[in-house]
Amino acid sequence: MTAAALLPTAYQPDIAPVADSLTASALIALLPLLTVFLTLGVLRWKAHWAGLSAVAVAIIVAWLFFEMPVGLAALAATEGAAFGLFPIMWIVFTAIVLYQVTVRSGHFEDLRATFHLISDDPRIQAIIIAFCFGGLLEALAGFGAPVAITGVMLMAVGFSPLRAAAIVLLANTAPVAFGAIGTPIITAGTLTKIPYTEIGAYVGHQTPVIALFVPLLLVLMADGRRGVRQVWPVAVVVGLAFAVFQWFSATYLSVELTDIIASLGALAAAVVFLRFWQPQGREEALDSLQVERERDLALVGAGAPAASRSGSAGGHAAEPLAVDDHHASMAELDARARSLNAGRITMALFPYLLVIVVFAIAKLIPAVKEWLGGTDVKVPWPGLAGEVLTHSGKPSAAATYTFPWLSSPGTMLLICSLIVAFVYGVGLSGWGKEFAATAHKMRFAFLTVASVLALAYVMNLSGQTITIGTWIAGAGAAFAFLSPLLGWIGTAVTGSDTSANALFATLQQTAAQNIGIDPTLLVAANTSGGVVGKMISPQNLTIAATAVGLLGRESDIFRKVVPWSIGLILVVCLLVGLQSSVLAWMLP
Numbered sequence: 001m002t003a004a005a006l007l008p009t010a011y012q013p014d015i016a017p018v019a020d021s022l023t024a025s026a027l028i029a030l031l032p033l034l035t036v037f038l039t040l041g042v043l044r045w046k047a048h049w050a051g052l053s054a055v056a057v058a059i060i061v062a063w064l065f066f067e068m069p070v071g072l073a074a075l076a077a078t079e080g081a082a083f084g085l086f087p088i089m090w091i092v093f094t095a096i097v098l099y100q101v102t103v104r105s106g107h108f109e110d111l112r113a114t115f116h117l118i119s120d121d122p123r124i125q126a127i128i129i130a131f132c133f134g135g136l137l138e139a140l141a142g143f144g145a146p147v148a149i150t151g152v153m154l155m156a157v158g159f160s161p162l163r164a165a166a167i168v169l170l171a172n173t174a175p176v177a178f179g180a181i182g183t184p185i186i187t188a189g190t191l192t193k194i195p196y197t198e199i200g201a202y203v204g205h206q207t208p209v210i211a212l213f214v215p216l217l218l219v220l221m222a223d224g225r226r227g228v229r230q231v232w233p234v235a236v237v238v239g240l241a242f243a244v245f246q247w248f249s250a251t252y253l254s255v256e257l258t259d260i261i262a263s264l265g266a267l268a269a270a271v272v273f274l275r276f277w278q279p280q281g282r283e284e285a286l287d288s289l290q291v292e293r294e295r296d297l298a299l300v301g302a303g304a305p306a307a308s309r310s311g312s313a314g315g316h317a318a319e320p321l322a323v324d325d326h327h328a329s330m331a332e333l334d335a336r337a338r339s340l341n342a343g344r345i346t347m348a349l350f351p352y353l354l355v356i357v358v359f360a361i362a363k364l365i366p367a368v369k370e371w372l373g374g375t376d377v378k379v380p381w382p383g384l385a386g387e388v389l390t391h392s393g394k395p396s397a398a399a400t401y402t403f404p405w406l407s408s409p410g411t412m413l414l415i416c417s418l419i420v421a422f423v424y425g426v427g428l429s430g431w432g433k434e435f436a437a438t439a440h441k442m443r444f445a446f447l448t449v450a451s452v453l454a455l456a457y458v459m460n461l462s463g464q465t466i467t468i469g470t471w472i473a474g475a476g477a478a479f480a481f482l483s484p485l486l487g488w489i490g491t492a493v494t495g496s497d498t499s500a501n502a503l504f505a506t507l508q509q510t511a512a513q514n515i516g517i518d519p520t521l522l523v524a525a526n527t528s529g530g531v532v533g534k535m536i537s538p539q540n541l542t543i544a545a546t547a548v549g550l551l552g553r554e555s556d557i558f559r560k561v562v563p564w565s566i567g568l569i570l571v572v573c574l575l576v577g578l579q580s581s582v583l584a585w586m587l588p
Contacts, residue, residue, distance in 0.1 A: 012389040013463020015470055017066050026471035028065050029464035032058035032455055033493065036538060040555045047542045047554035048444050051451030058455050062462035073458050075384040079401055080457025081450035084539070086403065088144070088495070089449050090410035092543050093442060095145040098417040099152055100434040102351050105424035110348035112156050113337040117345075119274055120334065121282045122289055123231045125157045126222045127215045127238055130171035132267040135242070136356070138175040139259030144495070144543040145409065147172050151547035158289050159222070160296035161548040166560045167221055169535040169544055173568065174211035174242065176497050176531040177203050178250065178258040184497040184530070185255055188505040188523050197255055201588040202524035204250025204258065207531060208243035209575055210568060211262070215239040217564065223285045230281040234273055241269035251588055256364065351420045358412050372407035379403055388461050398461060444551055448542040449495075456493050465490070469504050473511040480515075481577030483508055483522045484529025488569045491530035495539030500530040517580050521587065525576040532568035535561045 018025040035057045039050035055077055062068040062076075102108040115125055130150050137146035147168050154164035177184060178200070185203060189196025215235040219227045228235075245265035249258040346353075361368055378400055380386070385399040405411065421431035459465045469486050473479055486508065490500025501523075508526045512519040534540055541554040550557065579586055 010387045010389050010395070011068050011072055012393060013066060013068070013391055013461075013466070015391055015463065015467055017463075017467075022467070022471050022474065025065070026468050028061060029459070029467045031061055032459060032464070033489070036455075040538065040541075040558045044555035046444075046552045047538055047545070048448040048451060050554075051448050051455065051538055055451050055454045055458065058458040058462075058464065061464060062458055066462045066464060066467075068462040072384060072387060073462060075381065076388070076399075076457045076461040077454035079381045079384060079399070080454035082401060083457070084450040084453030085446060087408040087410055088453065088539065089442075089446050090408060091413065092144045092148050092410075092445075092449075092546075093438060094410045094413035094417060095148045096152075096442070096547065097431075097435055097438050098351060098355075098413055098420060099149055100438055101417050101421050101424065101426055101431060104430055104434055105420075105426050107348050107350075107424055108156070109336065110340065110344050112153075113333060113340055114345050114348050115153075115157065116333050116337045117340060118271060119278075120337070121231070121279055122158050122285055123219050123222045123227050124234055124270070124274070124279065126154060126159070126167050126171075126218050127235060128267065128270055129153050129157070130168045131215055131218060131238065131242070132263050132270065133352075134168060134171050135175035135259055135263035135266070137352075138172060138179040139257075139263060144540055145413070146175075147540055147544050148547040151544055155548055158286060158293065160289065160293040161550050162296050162553075162556060162560065163222065163289075163292065165544040165548045165550060165557045167218055169540060169557070169561050170221060170564055171214060171218055172534060172540070173531050174207050174214050174246070175259045175263065176491075176534050177207045177527045178246070178255060178262075179497065182255040182258065184501050184527050187498050188501040188527060192505050192509045192519070192523055194509070194520055194523060198520055198588075199524050199527070200255035200258070201251045202520050203527050204247050205586050205588060206524060206528040206572065206575060206579070208247045210528075210531065210572065211246055212239045212243040215242075221564075223281075223288065226281060227285060231279045233277060234270060234279065237273045238266045238270050242266035347424075350423065351416065354416050354419060355413065358416055359409070362407070362412055375404075375406040377403040377405065384461075391463060391466055396461060398457070441551075442546050445542045445546040448554075449539045452493075452495060452538045452542075456499065459493065465493070466507065469507045473507060477515055477517075478577075479511055480517055480522070480525075480580035481573050483511070483525040484569060484572045484576050487526035487529030487531075488533035488565075488572075490526075491533035492537050495534065495537035497527060497530035497534065500533070501526055518587075521576065521580060525572070528576070529569060529572050532565050532572060536565045 016022040016025045018028050032054045035054040036050055039045040039053055040047065059070065059073045059077065062073040063070040102111065115128060118128060119125060134146040134150040137149060150171070151164050151168045154167060155161060159167065182196070182200065185200045186196045188199050215238045216228060216232060219231045219235050242262045242265065246258055246262040249261045253261065362372055363369055380400050386395055388396045388399050390396050418431060421427060468489065472482055472486060475482050486504040487497070487500045490504055491497050504526050505523050508522040509519040512522040536558060538554065541557050542551070545551050545554045545557055
């Protein structure tokens, strides 16, 4: 039977299925999200149990209250789980494999020393690695790869696992809107038919306000108020440079290249500024980090974090970073940094320069991008495609699974890891051992992210997400202040600003037209709100926990970052609300 023949009996979500009340329906639809926050933030369950519990609640809500056949709800969960595994976790997994190859080769020690050469202060290294370098990785790959890679790099320069995870999650905010070559903004433009360059320009007048302060917040998280007093000049310089470059590129140059330009510009500003100024308090910061690190590692024990280091390049299996990193004294690191030459620095940076080149070719050359996209395999999900309609009555495109076996950033990272393995002399055998070991370490992370995306698909296809969004959009003129909340919620659920725009961009546009506000402003607000929701997404929490060896302690990371996420979303809400009236002059 064809999909068309099934459409008359297909499931179509009702916007207010509970007693014809939008409020009651929205409150019921919030139950799966509340389950995540309760189990992670209050009960401190392991993330995979929290995710699976939320999926079960979402299926029950879809069946009992939204009248979605339980079989369709279960099939929606399976498609979401497949999407969570590929391409989402495929990207994260291959990013960590790439990192592990550099560790096995011994060249990661030179990379660590290279960052040490820029600054030997761990608070400044947090800015350079998590914010500048992480922003570059977000611009190229996105989908959790920057969190995975920069998390282990921060541990390598002395941060405790918990603090490293929190710092990289906080840093992975401002670049997210323009991440993965502008994909979130391009998606919003495709859905709303508003030119994506216009949306990008509006976002470029919102997220730089967040970017301006993120380096200062990173220093505060790294070393408290003492750190801010001692390091604020470079934090301000980096934040200002990133904000200015992001604003200028988004407004006048290229949405796709915005974060690449901003990240490299901020890094260059840091390097130049540090030639003329150095902070005080380095030793005190190192001492406090060491005390915290020893306490954290005592709790973690000798369990294997995804991040690991090798004491030699001799091809032995890498030992956990948590176990053997402390033996490398700062004197040894100073000596290694002084011994670096241009060739060793180039070799240390080679994997990431390769990633930049490969992604630039794949994403920025139209012919290559089109060819890679043409290899994607579209799979109408069995039993689901043609059986689920959108609220407007059209067959849901989400019921078709896309298998980007070649165009996925994960596949490109896999190719890069193989090239690096041969260039570094690790060979196919060494690469294979790291591949297998990483897969074993990440087994529960695969389950967690699969469950989180299963939750997102059940909520989306059953209509729960759109019901929540419509309810919030009913606030009238006050919606201008609330519109970023939709992006925040959407990204928190799905782990992707792109997915949040896919969910809510058209809703934002319609709501804006109904209340007489510039639609481009609210579509942009959805994107900007999403950037500060990513740090509390269970998907990203699991990626961070896996990278730093805290798998099973996602609740601890969540409790550490959720106040920052709430504070930042309030700032974005206030900014957008004011831009709709008294700060309209800020907009392009």
